[in-house]
Amino acid sequence: MNFMKRGILGITRKKGKSLILLAVIFILGNLISGAISIQQATGNVEKTIKERLGTAATVDLDHDTLNNMPEDEWMDFEPEELGVNLIKQIGDLPYVKYYDYSMEQWMGSESIEPYQGEEMDEDFMMDEEDEIPFQLKGINYAPIIDLEEGKATLTDGRVFTDEEIENGTAVAVISENLAAENNLEVGDTFTLVNNVYSYDYDTDEEDIVASRDVVLEVIGLFDPKSVTQESDEDSESNMMFMMEDPYYQNTMYVPNEIVIDETNYNWEETLKADDELAAMMKEEGEDASFEYYEPIYYLNNPEDIEPFREEVLPLLPELYTVISATDQYERISGPMESMSKLAKYVLIVAVAATILITGLVVLLFLRDRKRELGIYLSLGEKRSKVIGQILIEVMVVAVVGITLSLFSGNLLAGQVSDTIMNSDDSNQSEYYEGVYYPELESELTTEDVMDSYEVNLDASYVLGFYGIGLLTILISTVIPLIYIVRLNPKKILM
Amino acid sequence: MILEAKDLNYYYQDGEQRRYILKDTSISFEKGKFYTILGQSGSGKTTLLSLLSALDSPHSGEILFNDEDIKKIGYEKYRRNNIGIIFQSYNLIPTFTAVENVLVPMTITENEIPSDKETVAYNLLDYIGIVKNKADRLVNKLSGGEQQRVAIARALATNVELILADEPTGNLDEEMEQEIIDIFKRLAHEHGKCVIVVTHSNEIAVQSDQAFRLKKGVLSSYE
Ligand SMILES: Nc1ncnc2c1ncn2[C@@H]1O[C@H](COP(=O)(O)OP(=O)(O)O)[C@@H](O)[C@H]1O
Ligand SMILES: [Mg+2]
Numbered sequence: 020m021n022f023m024k025r026g027i028l029g030i031t032r033k034k035g036k037s038l039i040l041l042a043v044i045f046i047l048g049n050l051i052s053g054a055i056s057i058q059q060a061t062g063n064v065e066k067t068i069k070e071r072l073g074t075a076a077t078v079d080l081d082h083d084t085l086n087n088m089p090e091d092e093w094m095d096f097e098p099e100e101l102g103v104n105l106i107k108q109i110g111d112l113p114y115v116k117y118y119d120y121s122m123e124q125w126m127g128s129e130s131i132e133p134y135q136g137e138e139m140d141e142d143f144m145m146d147e148e149d150e151i152p153f154q155l156k157g158i159n160y161a162p163i164i165d166l167e168e169g170k171a172t173l174t175d176g177r178v179f180t181d182e183e184i185e186n187g188t189a190v191a192v193i194s195e196n197l198a199a200e201n202n203l204e205v206g207d208t209f210t211l212v213n214n215v216y217s218y219d220y221d222t223d224e225e226d227i228v229a230s231r232d233v234v235l236e237v238i239g240l241f242d243p244k245s246v247t248q249e250s251d252e253d254s255e256s257n258m259m260f261m262m263e264d265p266y267y268q269n270t271m272y273v274p275n276e277i278v279i280d281e282t283n284y285n286w287e288e289t290l291k292a293d294d295e296l297a298a299m300m301k302e303e304g305e306d307a308s309f310e311y312y313e314p315i316y317y318l319n320n321p322e323d324i325e326p327f328r329e330e331v332l333p334l335l336p337e338l339y340t341v342i343s344a345t346d347q348y349e350r351i352s353g354p355m356e357s358m359s360k361l362a363k364y365v366l367i368v369a370v371a372a373t374i375l376i377t378g379l380v381v382l383l384f385l386r387d388r389k390r391e392l393g394i395y396l397s398l399g400e401k402r403s404k405v406i407g408q409i410l411i412e413v414m415v416v417a418v419v420g421i422t423l424s425l426f427s428g429n430l431l432a433g434q435v436s437d438t439i440m441n442s443d444d445s446n447q448s449e450y451y452e453g454v455y456y457p458e459l460e461s462e463l464t465t466e467d468v469m470d471s472y473e474v475n476l477d478a479s480y481v482l483g484f485y486g487i488g489l490l491t492i493l494i495s496t497v498i499p500l501i502y503i504v505r506l507n508p509k510k511i512l513m
Numbered sequence: 514m515i516l517e518a519k520d521l522n523y524y525y526q527d528g529e530q531r532r533y534i535l536k537d538t539s540i541s542f543e544k545g546k547f548y549t550i551l552g553q554s555g556s557g558k559t560t561l562l563s564l565l566s567a568l569d570s571p572h573s574g575e576i577l578f579n580d581e582d583i584k585k586i587g588y589e590k591y592r593r594n595n596i597g598i599i600f601q602s603y604n605l606i607p608t609f610t611a612v613e614n615v616l617v618p619m620t621i622t623e624n625e626i627p628s629d630k631e632t633v634a635y636n637l638l639d640y641i642g643i644v645k646n647k648a649d650r651l652v653n654k655l656s657g658g659e660q661q662r663v664a665i666a667r668a669l670a671t672n673v674e675l676i677l678a679d680e681p682t683g684n685l686d687e688e689m690e691q692e693i694i695d696i697f698k699r700l701a702h703e704h705g706k707c708v709i710v711v712t713h714s715n716e717i718a719v720q721s722d723q724a725f726r727l728k729k730g731v732l733s734s735y736e
Contacts, residue, residue, distance in 0.1 A: 394617075
């Protein structure tokens with residue numbers, strides 16, 4: 020008849036009260052388990068979607084804040100430049116797997132033709148008159164991040180060496196299709212033209228005022244197709260990639276120094292040709308550098324984004340901010356966020372209610388039994404063991420109640436979230452007004468988010484619910500236990 | 514001396530005044546004797562017994578069990594290992610059977626108990642007059658006299674030498690009362706226990722080996 024056995028007898032000999040307690044815990048347990056189910060499900064969605072969104076991040080002016088600035092303030096605002104030093108400093112943070120900061124430049128060519136795509140509709144055809152169809156993408160990270168990230172695969176040749184990057188050697192990695200189109204192989208050279216245009220605002224005419232050739236050697240070929248593999252089932256997003264395809268096919272990776280050189284040449288010649296513009300630039304006191312970088316950072320894990328953001332923000336000049344690929348989650352998460360929030364509130368309320376109600380019910384039952392408890396104390400039982408007995412009684416019933424509600428609450432959560440998601444489908448706007456960062460964008464949509472939502476009965480939910488449930492019940496016994504500690508057996512028994 | 518109380522003082526604060534229930538009370542008890550403490554209602558009998566059974570502590574004075582201060586032993590420990598208490602209102606656990614009630618202190622005490630506790634409990638109950646089929650009944654299905662016997666068996670279950678009883682026959686009729694008193698006599702005289710009973714009944718007092726009278730907080734010998 021030790022305290023554990025007494026606890027078990029306490030349950031079986033007072034079936035009515037045990038059942039009442041069981042019912043209370045079961046009902047409240049359903050709320051808790053339902054809320055946890057939904058939380059877990061939304062949490063999983065966030066995790067998987069963010070994983071799919073990737074770990075890319077950049078720093079840029081905070082366009083949201085800029086757009087909301089009063090106009091006079093906005094006019095006076097002169098953004099500070101992101102220096103290469105700062106970009107590198109950020110890149111050296113431990114969260115960063117690799118990073119790059121590229122300049123881009125569009126160029127034309129007389130010796131090679133752009134790749135037009137195979138069996139494309141008219142709509143997708145590139146503008147015949149496009150005189151600068153080739154995009155040069157400056158590279159500082161020799162292995163080329165796009166290849167590392169699987170946006171393309173290297174099919175022939177090699178990537179850059181560090182020396183080539185440093186010296187701005189005239190080499191390029193171009194797409195397989197572009198090479199085939201022009202009978203180019205690794206080791207061949209080709210020529211691009213850097214044309215400097217002047218623009219006449221009155222006549223709306225463009226003139227070539229200067230021009231120089233850029234001769235590049237092909238050192239590697241890439242195939243961008245691998246990107247679409249991930250989204251094979253989704254025909255809609257395949258289309259999107261086909262649309263982007265020609266641009267990427269005509270993109271050339273070159274050492275960034277080359278792009279800097281060509282950009283500087285272009286600007287200098289433009290200013291020579293345009294006195295007005297030159298005068299204006301002088302007045303404004305702009306230095307002669309036209310380097311402008313959009314850095315791109317790839318972090319080790321999606322979870323690193325928040326700590327990365329926290330460390331980077333203080334380093335940035337005024338009005339700059341960190342933009343990450345996972346920011347897109349907020350835009351496509353749809354009803355997921357509101358459901359997650361709702362579940363959180365339900366959970367808090369349910370836990371509070373459980374602590375209060377279970378605590379009061381147990382207290383009420385204990386008051387009925389104070390003579391029994393007094394007897395144990397008069398027989399010299401330690402208060403800790405009396406408390407232990409009551410804890411056993413409550414916890415055994417709680418485990419049964421919680422186990423029952425584990426399943427029913429999970430089931431309930433599935434039903435409830437189906438209803439919420441179906442009712443919230445309608446007002447989804449796919450349109451996003453904001454700055455578009457191609458490096459950070461993914462083809463994921465709200466639909467993908469919804470599709471990956473699933474109320475599961477997995478180990479983490481089971482453990483989470485048992486943990487929270489039992490802890491809640493344990494806390495709810497605090498008030499009754501204080502009551503036991505204060506019991507005076509003399510007053511009760513004599 | 515198995516139990517000795519020295520200069521006990523116990524009072525209730527009545528405004529500025531202290532109303533003494535026990536004033537410099539000293540008393541001592543030996544093994545093998547059946548004692549009664551006689552007093553009218555409100556004279557402080559329960560108070561005295563609660564002090565002797567360590568359910569309450571005096572404002573001053575000390576209580577020695579086998580020459581050791583029970584404070585030093587520890588009240589809880591003293592209760593679980595050294596004494597058996599019997600109350601006027603039985604104080605059994607209503608959801609337990611008679612034998613289960615007797616088993617409870619056996620698992621609480623640190624005293625040596627034969628390993629077959631259940632047999633011990635049945636034998637004890639049998640000795641006190643509760644046969645097997647009654648021993649397996651829930652105690653609230655037993656008569657008052659039977660319940661008090663179960664309570665006595667419970668007090669004896671931990672194999673203690675000191676039994677303290679607060680008006681143990683207060684709720685019983687005369688016939689029952691005499692049977693309970695006979696049990697107490699047997700425990701003292703045949704088993705060498707020290708039995709201390711507080712009562713307002715003269716009939717009980719005259720049957721004891723030694724009787725005290727408690728009046729206005731003062732103890733005196735009663736002849
Ligand atoms: N909590 C209390 N406050 C004040 N006086 C009390 C309290 N409890 C008991 N008393 C008084 O103490 C006296 C002794 O009580 P008690 O020991 O129970 O007497 P008895 O058991 O002999 O009837 C009584 O006069 C009673 O009124
Ligand atoms: Mg009394």
